Structure formats: C-alpha cells, structure tokens
Amino acid sequence: MRGRPLLVTNYADDQAMLKSTTQTVMAGLFLLFLVCIPLFAPGAIGGGESRIPGPTFLAGADWLKLLSELGIFAMAALGLNILSGLAGQVSLGHAFFMGLGAYTAAVLGSGPGALWGVGLPIWVWLPMAGLIPAAVGIVISPTAVRVRGLYLAIVTLGLVFIGEYVWRNLDFITGGSQSGRNFPALQVRLWREEEALLDLEASGTWLGFLNLSGEGKFYLFILALTVLFVIVAKNIQRSRVGRAFQAIRDRDVAAEIMGVDEFRYKTLAFAISSFYAGVAGALLAVEVGRTIPEQWDLLLSVEIIAIVLIGGAGSISGVLMGSAFVVLLPRLVQDFGNLLQQSAASGGVLATIFDPILSTGPGDFGVVNLSPGVAPGLGILQLNTLIYGLLIIAFLIFEPLGLYGVWVRIRNYWKGWPFTY
Amino acid sequence: MSRLLTRSTENRRAERDYENLLVVDDVRLAFGGVTAIDGVSFHVDDGELYAIIGPNGAGKTSIFNCLNQVYHPDEGDIRWKGKTVLGLKPNQTAELGMARTFQNIALFPHMNVVENILTGRHIRMDQTWWQGALWLGKGRRDEFENREVVEDIIDFLEIERWRKQPVGMLPYGIQKRVELGRALAMDPDLLLLDEPVAGMNLEETEDMARFILDIRDELGIAIILVEHDMGLVMDIADRVMVVDFGRKISEGVPEVVQNDPEVIKAYLGET
Numbered sequence: 067m068r069g070r071p072l073l074v075t076n077y078a079d080d081q082a083m084l085k086s087t088t089q090t091v092m093a094g095l096f097l098l099f100l101v102c103i104p105l106f107a108p109g110a111i112g113g114g115e116s117r118i119p120g121p122t123f124l125a126g127a128d129w130l131k132l133l134s135e136l137g138i139f140a141m142a143a144l145g146l147n148i149l150s151g152l153a154g155q156v157s158l159g160h161a162f163f164m165g166l167g168a169y170t171a172a173v174l175g176s177g178p179g180a181l182w183g184v185g186l187p188i189w190v191w192l193p194m195a196g197l198i199p200a201a202v203g204i205v206i207s208p209t210a211v212r213v214r215g216l217y218l219a220i221v222t223l224g225l226v227f228i229g230e231y232v233w234r235n236l237d238f239i240t241g242g243s244q245s246g247r248n249f250p251a252l253q254v255r256l257w258r259e260e261e262a263l264l265d266l267e268a269s270g271t272w273l274g275f276l277n278l279s280g281e282g283k284f285y286l287f288i289l290a291l292t293v294l295f296v297i298v299a300k301n302i303q304r305s306r307v308g309r310a311f312q313a314i315r316d317r318d319v320a321a322e323i324m325g326v327d328e329f330r331y332k333t334l335a336f337a338i339s340s341f342y343a344g345v346a347g348a349l350l351a352v353e354v355g356r357t358i359p360e361q362w363d364l365l366l367s368v369e370i371i372a373i374v375l376i377g378g379a380g381s382i383s384g385v386l387m388g389s390a391f392v393v394l395l396p397r398l399v400q401d402f403g404n405l406l407q408q409s410a411a412s413g414g415v416l417a418t419i420f421d422p423i424l425s426t427g428p429g430d431f432g433v434v435n436l437s438p439g440v441a442p443g444l445g446i447l448q449l450n451t452l453i454y455g456l457l458i459i460a461f462l463i464f465e466p467l468g469l470y471g472v473w474v475r476i477r478n479y480w481k482g483w484p485f486t487y
Numbered sequence: 488m489s490r491l492l493t494r495s496t497e498n499r500r501a502e503r504d505y506e507n508l509l510v511v512d513d514v515r516l517a518f519g520g521v522t523a524i525d526g527v528s529f530h531v532d533d534g535e536l537y538a539i540i541g542p543n544g545a546g547k548t549s550i551f552n553c554l555n556q557v558y559h560p561d562e563g564d565i566r567w568k569g570k571t572v573l574g575l576k577p578n579q580t581a582e583l584g585m586a587r588t589f590q591n592i593a594l595f596p597h598m599n600v601v602e603n604i605l606t607g608r609h610i611r612m613d614q615t616w617w618q619g620a621l622w623l624g625k626g627r628r629d630e631f632e633n634r635e636v637v638e639d640i641i642d643f644l645e646i647e648r649w650r651k652q653p654v655g656m657l658p659y660g661i662q663k664r665v666e667l668g669r670a671l672a673m674d675p676d677l678l679l680l681d682e683p684v685a686g687m688n689l690e691e692t693e694d695m696a697r698f699i700l701d702i703r704d705e706l707g708i709a710i711i712l713v714e715h716d717m718g719l720v721m722d723i724a725d726r727v728m729v730v731d732f733g734r735k736i737s738e739g740v741p742e743v744v745q746n747d748p749e750v751i752k753a754y755l756g757e758t
Contacts, residue, residue, distance in 0.1 A: 077634045081630060127607075257669065284650075301618045301619060301622040302616070305614070305616075305618075305619025305630060306614055306616070306619050306629075307616035308619070309602060309606045309609070310606070310609060311594050312595060312597065312602075313606050313609075315597075316595035316597055317595060320589065320593035320594075320595070322557050323557070323578075324606060324609055324610075325578050325581030325609050326578055326606075326609055327608035328578070334616060361637075481699070
C-alpha cells in the first residue's frame with residue numbers, strides 16, 4: 067500500500083504469487099466476500115433472521131447455481147489456458163475431455179441401476195474424472211503434437227465429433243440422446259455406506275450455527291476447488307514446466323535447443339489440460355443433474371475458447387474475468403430485458419430512454435423486441451447471442467489481451483495518476 | 488558466486504577424459520540438389536575460441552544446425568567428447584553441453600529477461616513438473632537456487648536494469664546480450680555464437696567482444712563463433728576456418744588465414 071512495493075529483498079518475495087501488500091489484502095478480502103456469499107441469506111447464521119450484511123439476492127438458489135457454474139467454467143478454461151495460452155496449442159477438443167470426465171464420474175460414482183454404475187465414493191470418482199481424460203489425452207497426443215496451428219484445431223475438432231458419436235452410441239453409459247443420464251450426487255462417503263458423511267447438495271447446518279442451503283454448500287465446494295485449481299495453474303505458470311510451455315509457444319526451435327523436449331512437454335500440456343477439463347466436466351454434469359450426449363458438443367468448446375480469448379490468453383486473472391463475463395453476461399442481459407419489459411409495461415423511465423431501440427407491439431420498429439410473437443425485432447435470447455458474438459469480435463480487434471489487457475490499462479492509468487505515464 | 492561462474496579452462500582440462508571436445512569429420516549435407524555442406528572437417532578443444540567465416544550462403548549456420556541435430560548430416564560423423572551425436576534430438580545435444588545463440592534473435596518475446604535466462608536453466612533444474620506445480624519444498628527451493636545463478640549471469644553481462652522488462656521491448660544490442668545470457672545459463676562446455684555482433688554499432692561490438700573473451704578466459708567455455716565482422720574475428724579468435732560453397736578452403740591462426748590466396752579469392756573474387 068505504502069512504502070516501496072517494488073523493493074524486494076529475497077527471491078521468495080520476488081517470485082511470490084501476490085507481489086504486494088495491496089494485492090494480498092485485496093485478494094484476501096475478495097476471497098472472504100466470495101466465501102460469505104451463501105451467508106447473505108436471511109437466517110444463515112444461528113436461527114432467526116441474523117445474517118451477514120450483503121446483497122441478499124446473491125445468496126438465492128439461482129444465483130448460487132450461477133456462481134457455481136462460473137467456478138466450473140473457470141476450471142475448464144484454466145485447463146484450456148494451460149494448453150492454448152501457455153503452450154500455444156490451439157484446441158477445439160475441450161468439450162470431448164469434459165464429456166469424458168463427466169461419464170467417468172457417472173460410471174464410477176452412480177449406483178448400479180438401468181445404466182452402468184459402480185457406486186464408488188467421491189474421493190474416487192472426482193480424481194478419476196480428471197485422470198482418465200488425462201490418460202486419454204496422453205494416448206491421443208502423439209497425433210496432435212505433430213501438427214500445429216490451424217491443423218491442430220481441425221484434428222481436435224474431429225475429437226469432438228468422434229466423442230459425440232461415441233457418447234450417443236454407448237447408451238448403456240450415457241443413456242443415449244433421448245433420455246440422457248443422471249450423475250452422482252456430491253456426497254462424501256468413506257466407502258459405500260448408506261448414510262453420507264457430508265451431503266453437499268442438501269440443506270443443513272454446519273458447525274452447529276451455519277444454516278446453508280444445498281446450493282450454498284455446492285457453491286462453497288466449487289469455490290474451494292476453483293481456488294485450488296487457480297493456485298496450481300499459477301504455480302505451473304511460474305515454474306520450470308510453465309516456462310518450457312511458453313518457450314515452445316514462442317519459439318519452438320529455440321526451445322528445443324535450450325533442452326526442452328518438445329514432444330514431452332506438448333504431451334504434458336495436453337494431459338494437464340485434459341485433467342482440468344475432465345474434473346470441470348464431471349462437476350458441470352453433477353451441477354446440471356441430467357444431461358444428454360449432445361451437451362458435450364462443439365458449442366461448449368467454443369464457449370471455453372471464448373472465455374480464454376475474452377479474458378486474455380495466457381493470463382490466469384484474465385481467465386477468471388473471462389469466465390465471469392461469459393457465464394454472467396446472459397443472466398445480466400436477461401435481467402436487463404426483464405427490467406425493460408416491466409418498465410415498458412408501467413411506462414417507466416428506462417423504457418423512455420431506450421424507446422428508439424425497443425419494439426413493443428406491431429408497427430413499432432425497434433431492434434429489441436419486448437413482446438415476442440407480436441412485434442418485429444430480436445427477442446432477449448437472440449439479443450444475448452448477438453451481444454456475445456459482437457463482444458468476441460470486438461475483443462479480438464480492439465484488445466487482443468482481453469479483459470486482462472483492459473485491467474492492466476486501467477491499473478497503469480491509476481498508478482501514474484495524475485500524470486499520463 | 489555460483490559454481491557455474493567460477494570454473495576455468497584449467498580445471499575443465501584437468502577433469503577431461505577425451506581427446507577433443509568436438510570433432511566434425513567429413514560432414515556432408517544436401518537439400519535435394521543443393522549441397523549446403525560438402526565434406527567439412529574440424530575440431531574444437533576445451534577453452535578454444537574457434538571462428539567460422541565465409542560469404543553469405545557458405546553453409547556456416549547449416550554447420551551449427553548439424554551440431555545441434557536440427558539438421559541431420561547425410562554423411563560423416565560429429566563426435567562430442569569422443570561419442571557420436573548423430574541420431575540425438577536437439578534437446579539431447581543441449582543436455583550434452585552445447586548452447587547456442589541465433590543469427591536472428593530467438594528470445595521468448597513474451598517473457599522478461601529473468602524468465603528468459605531461467606528458461607536457459609531448464610536442463611540444469613532439478614524439479615519435476617508436479618513439484619513445480621505445488622511450489623512447496625523442493626520445487627520452490629530449486630526455483631530460488633536457479634534464480635541465484637540467473638542473477639550472477641545478469642551481473643556478469645551487466646543487464647541489471649533491464650531485468651524485469653519483456654525482452655521484446657529491449658534495444659537490439661541488449662537482446663543479443665540477453666540471448667548470450669540464456670545460452671550461458673545452460674552451463675555449457677561449448678557455446679555456438681551465430682553472428683553475435685551483427686547489426687551492432689562499434690561500442691556494442693566492443694562490449695560483446697569483451698564478454699566473449701571473458702566467457703572463454705574466466706569460465707573456460709569453448710566457443711565457436713560465426714561472424715562477418717572480420718576485425719572482430721581476427722582480433723579475438725584462436726583459430727579460424729573459412730568456408731565457401733560448403734567446403735573448407737582454409738584453416739589456421741588468423742594471420743595465416745588472412746594471407747591465404749584462396750581466402751582472398753573467395754572474398755574479393757578472381758584477380
């Protein structure tokens with residue numbers, strides 16, 4: 067905060083993850099805020115109405131679900147960031163590895179029933195949901211490390227289509243396109259006993275005084291796992307292996323002459339990225355509850371790539387910002403649409419301001435349609451897709467470093483303030 | 488001071504159990520119908536500053552690429568400390584103890600100076616990828632130990648003030664110096680320098696010449712130097728080889744080579 071933040075006197079400080087006191091304090095406070103979100107709900111602490119003051123709506127079931135989804139997408143994107151952002155290998159195949167992780171979890175974690183399931187506890191199925199895709203990634207990588215750039219993108223694209231075909235036909239595992247399948251619940255057991263030690267999907271009381279909803283517990287679990295994955299990703303980035311990845315990305319011939327085994331490190335990047343994807347895929351399936359094979363399609367891959375691009379490839383804070391952006395944007399646009407709709411119905415100020423672009427009935431030509439089926443124009447959902455696409459294009463053209471680049475610019479501006487440099 | 492920067496030619500020679508550090512024996516390399524190297528032989532000893540000169544396209548950089556096994560010679564043999572390097576991968580030649588800088592700077596542009604030189608430490612670091620990912624105990628200690636070596640190199644090359652800058656933004660002469668530092672960080676026995684002073688002004692050239700001499704004299708590292716700056720080569724090289732059209736046309740101490748009629752013919756044309 068004060069003093070000389072750039073002055074370091076030992077290597078530990080110099081290579082630290084959070085380099086200054088300000089950074090450490092801010093990160094700590096933000097993490098504390100994230101941990102407290104489920105406690106914003108009335109009656110979260112003890113009995114009665116006592117709670118931690120904060121935006122109550124965040125503690126609602128739908129927002130907690132959304133925030134959990136944010137964490138899950140962040141994990142998947144962190145994996146892709148290691149492969150594409152650090153090691154420079156473009157991959158469209160992330161959805162395949164997510165699907166593989168999900169079905170590994172389903173087979174190992176679900177109890178025996180109509181579909182194949184072994185019924186093992188979470189400490190088996192969750193790590194395996196990462197390890198199996200990592201192993202498959204290693205098996206596949208010899209074909210992938212031979213090609214680069216656009217060709218690699220096409221090879222990995224093929225993976226998604228093969229995956230979708232396989233999932234659709236392995237209906238004793240996936241349930242097929244018609245019905246899909248259920249995924250194991252997030253419950254901690256020692257082995258296969260009836261009563262779960264810890265049920266992360268049912269509401270209950272923790273430590274005797276914290277009343278948490280099932281969504282709240284799920285959210286806290288995802289938060290803890292996301293923090294862990296972020297730390298590991300950051301460590302990978304700042305250690306020997308991360309520098310080897312970046313060396314291959316920047317100059318592959320020079321990297322080899324420095325002693326970096328290109329084949330080995332590309333394979334490793336594939337494996338680590340597939341591990342992240344697999345765990346994220348399993349958790350996504352658990353969160354959604356019931357999914358069909360078509361869930362793991364190209365669109366999911368594109369969504370993860372969008373997160374990395376919008377956030378800023380190669381930067382972990384960028385990936386986190388990108389995930390928040392991509393996951394929360396549809397919700398914000400939708401909420402804004404609802405607000406407009408209410409405002410239009412009651413003749414509010416918002417509707418007056420946005421009147422030129424709103425279309426409320428036949429004969430009213432605006433871009434945004436608030437009465438579907440009656441008036442011309444785009445619905446809220448279509449608007450959402452449109453904004454999404456436009457933003458990706460805008461970021462690629464105006465800020466290739468993504469949200470991270472925007473953040474660095476803002477930070478540098480305030481660092482130098484009131485001077486311009 | 489790190490162990491890396493306290494060695495000398497004398498104790499390197501005392502340790503050795505081979506005759507010549509590097510022997511290149513009648514190497515030939517052709518791309519389709521174009522012969523790049525046509526039967527070149529030479530040898531380099533510990534602590535020697537050996538220069539290779541010749542007109543553009545003579546095959547100098549191709550020789551380097553053969554040593555590193557980026558190219559695989561069609562015929563002939565390359566022996567490192569008595570053992571052949573043929574069939575190795577480029578990263579394995581690095582582990583043997585060959586380091587290299589490039590004619591067109593090949594730094595990693597998105598990393599800063601420290602990270603670039605640390606990447607040079609890759610083969611000398613003693614951590615697995617998961618130890619690095621955990622950043623506890625061994626992985627962490629290894630990072631800091633190697634960081635110390637990097638600081639010694641930064642000190643040696645006098646690039647302290649650029650330490651934390653992304654290399655893409657540095658002046659050309661400094662980038663060349665960082666690249667030399669990255670090669671030094673590999674703790675090599677032989678340094679391959681591909682035109683280290685190309686495009687530099689007189690002052691930068693003199694600085695670089697001083698560093699090259701220091702590397703040989705203080706660290707005892709053998710150097711093969713490919714360079715067009717005749718003044719530099721004749722001043723600092725122990726022995727010089729002249730190649731033209733992939734063939735060796737002369738070899739010897741600078742004074743002898745300078746007066747060789749074959750060399751004069753290659754550079755100035757027929758008289």
